Amino acid sequence: MYKDKLDRILLKVQKPSRYIGGELNSIEKDPEKVTMRFAFCFPDTYDIGMSHLGMKILYSLINSVPEYWCERVFMPLPDMEEQMRKNDILLYGLESLEPIRNCDFIGFTLQYELSFSNILAMLDLAGLPVYAKDREALTPIVCAGGPCVCNSEPIADFVDICILGEGEEINLELMRLLEQCKAEGVSKHEFLVRAAQIEGIYVPSLYDVQYNEDCTIKSIIPLEGAPAKVRKRIIADFDSVYYPETFVVPFSEIVHDRAVVEVLRGCIRGCRFCQAGYFYRPFREKSVDTIKKETVSVCETTGYDEVSLTSLSTSDHSEIEKMLACLADYSDAARVNLSLPSMRIDRFSEELLDRIKSVRKSGLTFAPEAGTQRLRDVINKNITEENIMNGCRIAFEGGYTAVKLYFMLGLPTETMEDIEGIAELCQRIIDLYYSLPSRPKGKGIKISVSLSTFIPKPFTPFQFEPQPTEDVIKERQKHLMEVVNTKKVQVSRSHFDVTHLEAALARGDRRLSAVIYAAWKKGCKLDGWTEYYHYDKWLEAFSECGIDPSFYVNRQRSYDEILPWDHMDLLIDKSFFVRENKRAHEAQTTPNCREKCSGCGVSRCIGRACFPNG
């Protein structure tokens, strides 16, 4: 164990407590008494990874099995990496402080494409070959899960196994299989062939991908009995799904430093740009009793004074009012603040505002996503201008003077009129503010516009769409800056360089493994961090591999093209995405799932209607 070696270096790095473990509720087991060891790697820094709910759930779940031990592993920042390399310290787990290369599983959770290079960096720091084919021994098995696994092709050469869908059941099944294979002494290849038979397991090396001359995919052929389509795993009974009684409480402050309770999974909305909205289908929610029980448990065992009710759209819980009333009783008595992220502006009411006002009155964030009704219909946001105005009015009358609005630039069918619509919408909100007699006295209004760039993602109706080119994006950004002519509106925009890479990786195929390798060799890692991101090196890597990123970013795909992720089955029909894409181009909206089933295919797969009246 590295304790002594770490004592020698930790005072030389920033915020050392994140590299030493030992936090409250972290789990240490006797290595002699465990049969399977799982290194759960979050391919970003501790401060970010420790905020992630999925890791907390799966960490506790694996550790609930007495003979299995799950440890946490994060990407060290460059100052720490330098010290580790200088002192021959391999990447280690925070619980045992032992090298993770001795674990049975090294599992990465992939939350965003810009963390791909960190997988290579972490495997290398662990003292392991980055290419799966070069790791010949049965263990460690390198696996990956999380939403990016719906198209894991760009990292296909590096990981042994991908886990598609929700990990609460499948992770333990996979661990039991490896335990058995270890006992039998089978080869890694044999293990992979057997693992591919588990529903939700994707073994990239068991698929042969052939390309056409124009670089599109010709065929994806499963080998050695692997399924032609890998079917996403979902938890059927979400109300009784495993949820940790407690969380590890970091010593230092992290990004989301609070208790979290997941109130629902999936989303009824069907926004056409949103991958999560399709990835996590079907919509399932927890009962108010379960939410209350989990809230109390997590708060009491961590000592946090804030709990966040999280989901893709918390205000869509069918019993949101009852839930909040019930939780307010507890939170008032226990002096815990409730926070409600992910609120839809059309579900915003005086009552909801009262609930969240007690926490803090900093500002409210809404996401209209587009400046005109036409474009909001194209993306199926299903929010009207009236909804937006009404939400803002409630906020202003409730004492708020600042609102933050999220917009996307570069959406399909977008014109300059839609860009101007953003500025006009902001002006109407300003006018509304000053028209209200009950507005906060003596205070001006501040609108922060956060302008991100649309990135077409797999498993969305926009998966066929091009992202506009650099010139177009920059021109539209510039135009918005020109038409916003009041200091009351502040615009922040995303950097083209970063969205460009994310767009290429999101819809990439296996040929991108070579590019990621080349970029990593040039020193690319921590790409999500502005200070460490090197766009020029990525472009060099693409060019050296003879690959033009615009093939992935700016190309319109036909509906019948074989997409790199077509052998993944998210329980949603490709024909549904085609249908939705066509409706988008006609600016036709689709009602939310609770109102009317849109026939995406999920209900057929789960063998029941998603909603009682469906």
Added chain:
Amino acid sequence: METKNIRVFFSKTGRAVYISHLDLYRLFQRAIKRAKLPIWETEGFNPHVYITFALPLALGTAGLCESMDTKLTEDISTDELVQRFNDALPRDIRVLSAAEPVRKATEIALSEYEAEFDCDSEAFTKFLSAEHIPAEKKTKRGIAELDLKQHLNVLEQRPGYLRFSFPSGAEFNINAGLLFDAFEKISGTEIYSLHITRTAIKCSDGKIFG
């Protein structure tokens, strides 16, 4: 009931030595919330449990006699207080005892330390016997030069081991680690491992801070 002042003594060792002073403050606040201890809360717009630390401990240094002052709103036995704290704290922070404060934090004059280390012993002895040990100390106003030798009191020395004291307190405080930084700088040799532990905090009359 009237609030009752209480001083809680604790150790901070092992992995916990890397917890910064600010983080330690939050850690105890949460521990109090978890343990549901009857601790007085400040009044005002944003109430929070009242705790204050007599003397901060440098990052990386372990402590066996650290203390935190707080106020109880209900009578609770010392044993129960210690037990409930320990059930709610991470393993490497242990509450050892609690008692009504005797001395004021302003009376603190020095800290005693034990250091175990691995370096060139001869060079270290030579370093300690020099007439002056110049070092740089970070202060709020910038970097100040000082002579550690003037303030250092060696209590016990053998190869790889040193027991010593440095001035401590709100007015003037010397971080024990400075001595070893100065050694590396002056001797040009490296310390391969170093563990420093604060073993006692004393008042100007030489008595233990209690």
